[in-house]
Structure formats: structure tokens, C-alpha cells
Amino acid sequence: SSELTQDPAVSVALGQTVRITCQGDSLRNYYASWYQQKPGQAPVLVIYGKNNRPSGIPDRFSGSSSGNTASLTIAGTQAEDEAVYYCKSRDSSGNPWMFGGGTKVTVL
Amino acid sequence: QEQLEESGGGVVQPGRSLRLSCAASRFTFNTYAMHWVRQAPGKGLEWVAVISHDGGNKYHADSVQGRFTISRDNSKNTMYLEMKSLRPEDTAVYYCARERIDYDGFDIWGQGTMVTVSS
Numbered sequence: 420s421s422e423l424t425q426d427p428a429v430s431v432a433l434g435q436t437v438r439i440t441c442q443g444d445s446l447r448n449y450y451a452s453w454y455q456q457k458p459g460q461a462p463v464l465v466i467y468g469k470n471n472r473p474s475g476i477p478d479r480f481s482g483s484s485s486g487n488t489a490s491l492t493i494a495g496t497q498a499e500d501e502a503v504y505y506c507k508s509r510d511s512s513g514n515p516w517m518f519g520g521g522t523k524v525t526v527l
Numbered sequence: 528q529e530q531l532e533e534s535g536g537g538v539v540q541p542g543r544s545l546r547l548s549c550a551a552s553r554f555t556f557n558t559y560a561m562h563w564v565r566q567a568p569g570k571g572l573e574w575v576a577v578i579s580h581d582g583g584n585k586y587h588a589d590s591v592q593g594r595f596t597i598s599r600d601n602s603k604n605t606m607y608l609e610m611k612s613l614r615p616e617d618t619a620v621y622y623c624a625r626e627r628i629d630y631d632g633f634d635i636w637g638q639g640t641m642v643t644v645s646s
Contacts, residue, residue: 505571514574515586
């Protein structure tokens, strides 16, 4: 079955831009969605579809995709953006939905 | 405010059963597909199961296939996860989540319920 690969961790200086990537064959056919999870809390959807933000998600969050790679970009990163970010996608083989392993974003 | 609330978690011995519930409020429950997602302690998210808006279609992850069953009662605005033959590796926080109608995205999540499988 397919899988989604994310870097385990990334750090970013306060106010700078960070890009988180997610790689997988399924991303050639399906959009990724992105979730933010802070310690002890449920995940929160931040990006879905081509590049859509749910109501209440700041516009510093954006998504993009090329080939087998989806990306989540946080521009002007704030301290409250420190969290683990997961990508998720559909899959045409194996389990119909799957998550990446998560990327922990540390704001310096 | 649209809301999901899980219940039914607890400590259970290996091989036993447990049923989780997910109660929905303040949205039209019967128009949305619903999912269960779990997270083992210190680990990432794992998709577990999905049920269509009318309960006619269901899919389960390979890791729980044949042991877990997802269902829903739209008259009660509630979804369930029946878990049988539980294993220690099923220990996790179990979340229910609503799938958006237009695009793939789980836009509403419950707070989660902890299931611990231990003797």
C-alpha cells in the first residue's frame, strides 16, 4: 500500500516562513489536506482541496502541490503556530485514507 | 457551534470488547460521512474507519478489519465503533471526525476518548 512521508521536525525563526512537505504517489491523483495538532488537543484542519482555508484559519497558512509532493507553507510564523502538522490524502490502493507521520514545527 | 463528542473509552483486558459513541450536535448529521481516527500514545494519527452519510458504505483500515465495525444511527445523531478482540496495540485516543461535503477534509473533530487495552 502507499504511504505519505513527512520530515519529522523543522524549526523556524519567529516571523519567518516555513514550508512543510509531504511526499507520496497518491498525491499525483488526490489533494492533500493538512492538520495542526497541539499537545493534548484534537487535530484542526488548516488546509483542504487545492488551497482552501476553513473559517478562522489565518491567511498565513497556504497549500500547494506538484507531482508527488504537497506542501504547507506558514508565512510570518507566530509562536502559536508551534505544533505537529499532519498531511492526509486519499489512496486508491490499500486503506482509502492515510496520514503522514507528522512534522513537528518549533518556533525559535 | 457544530460539535462532536466521543464517549465509551476506558481500560479493557486483551480479547475483550468495547463500544465507542460519537454524538453530533448543531449540524445536519445525516448529510455527512463520518470517520474514526486514532492516536497511540506519543505517536501519529491513524485512520481507522469511515461510514457514508446514510450508513450504506463502510470501510475499515486493514489493522482493524474483521475486529472493528463502524455504524451510525441518524435518528440519534450518533456514530459508533464496535471494537472486539482488542489488542494492546489498539491502545490509543480515538477521535471521531466529520468529512467535508465538497472536498476531502475532516473539518470537525471531537475531543477524543482514551482506550487502554491492558491486563
